[in-house]
Amino acid sequence: xxxxxxxxxxxxxxxxxxxxxxxxxxxxxxxxxxxxxxxxxxxxxxxxxxxxxxxxxxxxxxxxxxxxxxxxxxxxxxxxxxxxxxxxxxxxxxxxxxxxxxxxxxxxxxxxxxxxxxxxxxxxxxxxxxxxxxxxxxxxxxxxxxxxxxxxxxxxxxxxxxxxxxxxxxxxxxxxxxxxxxxxxxxxxxxxxxxxxxxxxxx
Amino acid sequence: xxxxxxxxxxxxxxxxxxxxxxxxxxxxxxxxxxxxxxxxxxxxxxxxxxxxxxxxxxxxxxxxxxxxxxxxxxxxxxxxxxxxxxxxxxxxxxxxxxxxxxxxxxxxxxxxxxxxxxxxxxxxxxxxxxxxxxxxxxxxxxxxxxxxxxxxxxxxxxxxxxxxxxxxxxxxxxxxxxxxxxxxxxxxxxxxxxxxxxxxxxx
DNA sequence: GTCTATATCCAGATAGAC
DNA sequence: GTCTATCTGGATATAGAC
Numbered sequence: 001x002x003x004x005x006x007x008x009x010x011x012x013x014x015x016x017x018x019x020x021x022x023x024x025x026x027x028x029x030x031x032x033x034x035x036x037x038x039x040x041x042x043x044x045x046x047x048x049x050x051x052x053x054x055x056x057x058x059x060x061x062x063x064x065x066x067x068x069x070x071x072x073x074x075x076x077x078x079x080x081x082x083x084x085x086x087x088x089x090x091x092x093x094x095x096x097x098x099x100x101x102x103x104x105x106x107x108x109x110x111x112x113x114x115x116x117x118x119x120x121x122x123x124x125x126x127x128x129x130x131x132x133x134x135x136x137x138x139x140x141x142x143x144x145x146x147x148x149x150x151x152x153x154x155x156x157x158x159x160x161x162x163x164x165x166x167x168x169x170x171x172x173x174x175x176x177x178x179x180x181x182x183x184x185x186x187x188x189x190x191x192x193x194x195x196x197x198x199x200x201x202x203x
Numbered sequence: 204x205x206x207x208x209x210x211x212x213x214x215x216x217x218x219x220x221x222x223x224x225x226x227x228x229x230x231x232x233x234x235x236x237x238x239x240x241x242x243x244x245x246x247x248x249x250x251x252x253x254x255x256x257x258x259x260x261x262x263x264x265x266x267x268x269x270x271x272x273x274x275x276x277x278x279x280x281x282x283x284x285x286x287x288x289x290x291x292x293x294x295x296x297x298x299x300x301x302x303x304x305x306x307x308x309x310x311x312x313x314x315x316x317x318x319x320x321x322x323x324x325x326x327x328x329x330x331x332x333x334x335x336x337x338x339x340x341x342x343x344x345x346x347x348x349x350x351x352x353x354x355x356x357x358x359x360x361x362x363x364x365x366x367x368x369x370x371x372x373x374x375x376x377x378x379x380x381x382x383x384x385x386x387x388x389x390x391x392x393x394x395x396x397x398x399x400x401x402x403x404x405x406x
Numbered sequence: 407g408t409c410t411a412t413a414t415c416c417a418g419a420t421a422g423a424c
Numbered sequence: 425g426t427c428t429a430t431c432t433g434g435a436t437a438t439a440g441a442c
Contacts, residue, residue: 030326031324031326036416037418047427119385123236136385174376182322253407261437
């Protein structure tokens, strides 16, 4: 009896994951409003009525995805912060890992893209806006902190850590968007060009 | 008689400009689908029926805007190319001018944003997709050419001009999007940090 | 040229059969 | 749990009065 209940729970979770995965793919390319519930259902391979067995509305799916996207993003940056590497190496590692993610366009890259797209769009539910407002700064802060560590030990250039962090993420985001928009023309720019923004040249 | 006709033409153009300006503002923030014809009409200050006196459909307005956006963008980069400056100075000038544009959010910044948003979204008319496909590479090519000039005279680092150009525009785009999304938190990152990606350090 | 009213369409969400 | 059929609302686009 408990067995069956657990099984059902698992099935339910599995279904939800399917829905989220299809919705993520579509939202991150077409945006929230341009994505129809019918599109999601079709991509997931079942009828559109069924979606409402698992989610109350399209917005609810969107909000859940935004929530997951930020959890993952923040988690990843905190992992980065904890790594046993010097600051410059952390920056380099992050650049390479993120670009690697974008090149295989899987869920990870789509989550990143979802954040980038959702942040600029005002046609999203209030709840999603709140999540963005509350969380978007975290990754910037973590990178800024890493940069400040590197400035203390003299390996990172002595410019505003806020500006350096903004450049870090803006460049990454810009590349992610380019890659999403014009996939086949994308080439990963050489790591050391990117790194030259951060390296301290006075030695 | 001819007078009146001309006057009418001018009035008509004026109206169209109003519509385009309102539509640009809305499309560049909410996106095509999330922007309702009613929103555009309201912003422009007249009834929604009237829009159809000047445009056949919402898509038509969008396509015209995309077209203008690329004309302006390509024009601006060609102007840059022709300037009497050395290559590094052109890059620096472009960075500063573009960032200045984003900070006053006027039509110029919205056009740039429109391109950035539209490129990633699949929910746009086929005709708009074609315009994007045919034009998006131009600005990248112009910057690549400027970079190659700078490499010849030894002022710009000897890395792939394609990659350098991609970094140039991706960073600019990323900053434009950040600025659009989180306006009040935006600070223009120091020019020389950005420039250090391009400067030749072997001297 | 401009407005109001309305036809039409389409997508989100619901109901009910299986 | 899953599907099909349907209700409902809202948005595009049109028609027709002024």
